[in-house]
Amino acid sequence: xxxxxxxxxxxxxxxxxxxxxxxxxxxxxxxxxxxxxxxxxxxxxxxxxxxxxxxxxxxxxxxxxxxxxxxxxxxxxxxxxxxxxxxxxxxxxxxxxxxxxxxxxxxxxxxxxxxxxxxxxxxxxxxxxxxxxxxxxxxxxxxxxxxxxxxxxxxxxxxxxxxxxxxxxxxxxxxxxxxxxxxxxxxxxxxxxxxxxxxxxxxxxxxxxxxxxxxxxxxxxxxxxxxxxxxxxxxxxxxxxxxxxxxxxxxxxxxxxxxxxxxxxxxxxxxxxxxxxxxxxxxxxxxxxxxxxxxxxxxxx
Amino acid sequence: xxxxxxxxxxxxxxxxxxxxxxxxxxxxxxxxxxxxxxxxxxxxxxxxxxxxxxxxxxxxxxxxxxxxxxxxxxxxxxxxxxxxxxxxxxxxxxxxxxxxxxxxxxxxxxxxxxxxxxxxxxxxxxxxxxxxxxxxxxxxxxxxxxxxxxxxxxxxxxxxxxxxxxxxxxxxxxxxxxxxxxxxxxxxxxxxxxxxxxxxxxxxxxxxxxxxxxxxxxxxxxxxxxxxxxxxxxxxxxxxxxxxxxxxxxxxxxxxxxxxxxxxxxxxxxxxxxxxxxxxxxxxxxxxxxx
Amino acid sequence: xxxxxxxxxxxxxxxxxxxxxxxxxxxxxxxxxxxxxxxxxxxxxxxxxxxxxxxxxxxxxxxxxxxxxxxxxxxxxxxxxxxxxxxxxxxxxxxxxxxxxxxxxxxxxxxxxxxxxxxxxx
Numbered sequence: 001x002x003x004x005x006x007x008x009x010x011x012x013x014x015x016x017x018x019x020x021x022x023x024x025x026x027x028x029x030x031x032x033x034x035x036x037x038x039x040x041x042x043x044x045x046x047x048x049x050x051x052x053x054x055x056x057x058x059x060x061x062x063x064x065x066x067x068x069x070x071x072x073x074x075x076x077x078x079x080x081x082x083x084x085x086x087x088x089x090x091x092x093x094x095x096x097x098x099x100x101x102x103x104x105x106x107x108x109x110x111x112x113x114x115x116x117x118x119x120x121x122x123x124x125x126x127x128x129x130x131x132x133x134x135x136x137x138x139x140x141x142x143x144x145x146x147x148x149x150x151x152x153x154x155x156x157x158x159x160x161x162x163x164x165x166x167x168x169x170x171x172x173x174x175x176x177x178x179x180x181x182x183x184x185x186x187x188x189x190x191x192x193x194x195x196x197x198x199x200x201x202x203x204x205x206x207x208x209x210x211x212x213x214x215x216x217x218x219x220x221x222x223x224x225x226x227x228x229x230x231x232x233x234x235x236x237x238x239x240x241x242x243x244x245x246x247x248x249x250x251x252x253x254x255x256x257x258x259x260x261x262x263x264x265x266x267x268x269x270x271x272x273x274x275x276x277x278x279x280x281x282x283x284x285x286x287x288x289x290x291x292x293x294x295x296x297x298x299x300x301x
Numbered sequence: 302x303x304x305x306x307x308x309x310x311x312x313x314x315x316x317x318x319x320x321x322x323x324x325x326x327x328x329x330x331x332x333x334x335x336x337x338x339x340x341x342x343x344x345x346x347x348x349x350x351x352x353x354x355x356x357x358x359x360x361x362x363x364x365x366x367x368x369x370x371x372x373x374x375x376x377x378x379x380x381x382x383x384x385x386x387x388x389x390x391x392x393x394x395x396x397x398x399x400x401x402x403x404x405x406x407x408x409x410x411x412x413x414x415x416x417x418x419x420x421x422x423x424x425x426x427x428x429x430x431x432x433x434x435x436x437x438x439x440x441x442x443x444x445x446x447x448x449x450x451x452x453x454x455x456x457x458x459x460x461x462x463x464x465x466x467x468x469x470x471x472x473x474x475x476x477x478x479x480x481x482x483x484x485x486x487x488x489x490x491x492x493x494x495x496x497x498x499x500x501x502x503x504x505x506x507x508x509x510x511x512x513x514x515x516x517x518x519x520x521x522x523x524x525x526x527x528x529x530x531x532x533x534x535x536x537x538x539x540x541x542x543x544x545x546x547x548x549x550x551x552x553x554x555x556x557x558x559x560x561x562x563x564x565x566x567x568x569x570x571x572x573x574x575x576x577x578x579x580x581x582x583x584x585x586x587x588x589x590x591x592x
Numbered sequence: 593x594x595x596x597x598x599x600x601x602x603x604x605x606x607x608x609x610x611x612x613x614x615x616x617x618x619x620x621x622x623x624x625x626x627x628x629x630x631x632x633x634x635x636x637x638x639x640x641x642x643x644x645x646x647x648x649x650x651x652x653x654x655x656x657x658x659x660x661x662x663x664x665x666x667x668x669x670x671x672x673x674x675x676x677x678x679x680x681x682x683x684x685x686x687x688x689x690x691x692x693x694x695x696x697x698x699x700x701x702x703x704x705x706x707x708x709x710x711x712x713x714x
Contacts, residue, residue: 025314096645113379236556
């Protein structure tokens with residue numbers, strides 16, 4: 001057996017870790033926030049753009065905002081010859097043509113640019129439309145990136161692309177990505193380039209069903225992964241644990257149900273900053289994950 | 302048919318636990334699970350009969366026929382979704398493709414076609430006057446709004462005579478939520494007393510009130526943070542939202558769920574509390590507007 | 593004058609369809625000639641924007657009046673831009689609604705519903 005690299009020195013290993021769960025409320029943010037805080041220096045990226053909560057824990061300082069925009073067509077009615085090629089082309093039904101005027105439904109538009117291409121009169125051009133924003137800030141040695149989708153907008157994918165496109169500061173080799181819940185396309189986008197996935201699951205029958213969905217997702221994308229079982233009740237049977245054993249899935253941590261941890265978390269406190277036992281818990285989880293990633297990169301370089 | 306939609310904003314607040322208790326208490330003849338990304342209600346709904354399953358087709362996806370492709374690269378250059386890549390041949394990543402048809406249009410040799418793709422499965426359970434409609438989106442599929450609409454439509458057409466329908470909504474504020482809100486008479490928000498719970502609740506309330514739908518709130522696991530529970534109650538007061546009650550954290554609730562039961566089936570503190578929330582909700586649901 | 597109504601079936605006894613955008617058919621009724629034509633609603637199968645596309649179909653049919661139980665915001669934008677008057681349906685078949693309209697018994701649809709498909713009343 002090979003020996004571990006110069007031991008678990010986070011700086012030696014450049015890694016991106018995604019934290020996922022089949023549904024919200026399993027403790028995904030708890031795990032991502034505390035992992036990022038347990039590392040000496042790290043980057044925390046909140047991709048849960050519909051409900052970004054990580055910043056409520058980190059309370060980042062020096063926050064800078066940048067809008068995220070998509071391209072929306074606009075028509076020059078003088079050039080339009082009412083051929084309606086654009087209306088017929090649009091598979092999303094975002095365009096209508098009435099009384100010699102083109103109506104554009106911004107929130108229905110997917111910004112594919114097809115209408116611009118098909119217009120024989122070059123009557124269509126594009127303008128930028130804001131769908132949300134990205135915030136950057138810091139808290140101690142953690143750089144915090146938050147994506148926020150505007151209420152009423154349908155897709156957060158462009159915001160995720162923007163978040164993950166940012167070049168993270170060179171000093172932070174460790175990146176923790178707090179993913180949106182579920183297994184939809186937005187989650188795929190979030191974990192595209194990660195080295196390892198942590199699946200957080202609850203010890204209930206619901207938990208198993210939801211875990212199975214993200215399990216299938218990470219298997220499909222061929223990502224190395226491990227499961228963190230949260231809110232474990234000692235005296236209670238644990239269907240999620242049974243599932244992992246049956247499927248031969250590695251359980252990398254069991255977080256017990258704990259009132260103190262629950263209260264800290266519900267008040268927006270970072271547990272590793274408040275109590276040494278939680279620092280130990282999440283540092284050990286980080287170590288385990290680092291080992292896993294190192295193992296993966298040596299067997300699958 | 303009166304339709305009650307149960308929503309949470311944030312996941313994991315106990316929305317499905319409460320929805321299933323409501324279904325039990327109301328002996329509901331029609332209910333649906335609109336959480337198409339992660340449906341759970343079927344796990345405790347207790348159906349023996351085999352359901353009727355139907356494929357759900359979402360947007361079409363592009364497909365490149367390599368035998369026709371001249372590798373000009375036009376499709377890749379024009380795709381806004383980074384869905385086309387090349388190794389040996391040009392190919393479409395079905396998970397990134399949004400089915401806009403631009404590649405099909407720009408291809409000079411007609412080597413690309415849009416093909417309908419199965420994005421999920423609709424499931425309808427029914428027996429002696431009871432109907433349960435649910436669906437599951439395939440992983441990696443987006444655009445679940447239409448699927449949510451379809452789930453509700455199937456419930457309504459299979460249970461035309463039901464007086465009450467209970468709908469378990471999906472978390473978040475995006476497309477599926479807007480689709481689940483359409484046509485409902487009232488929204489009950491299940492909030493959780495945490496900093497993130499409040500922030501999510503505010504977002505969901507904004508969405509619901511945008512639709513001018515009667516909206517009420519209850520707090521689940523209220524005793525995990527009394528201070529924030531009180532904050533939520535006073536927030537509701539300020540906003541003129543009716544408060545339906547508090548439900549305590551209860552380890553017996555986990556036990557009930559793991560045994561495929563609802564909290565209304567067993568004798569427990571959360572079960573007692575949910576009954577009161579249920580009665581308050583029904584009273585408000587049946588109240589005439591303006592009365 | 594032409595009247596458009598979303599319909600569940602292809603005859604005058606059909607019920608009015610509760611959804612505008614996803615109605616299977618539209619009845620286009622000509623008040624002067626008393627002729628009725630049922631057209632397929634190709635928007636019904638759309639994954640998104642069904643109301644917009646359906647409204648375009650109504651505009652293109654040259655209808656002057658739309659009678660519908662409800663209408664989403666986007667579809668209403670299209671219909672209103674074409675100066676088509678929108679009336680609210682009453683219970684009954686499409687024929688009952690045509691009769692009620694010609695007898696001046698229908699009221700204008702005041703409430704335009706936000707979002708996808710609007711909400712039901714009562």
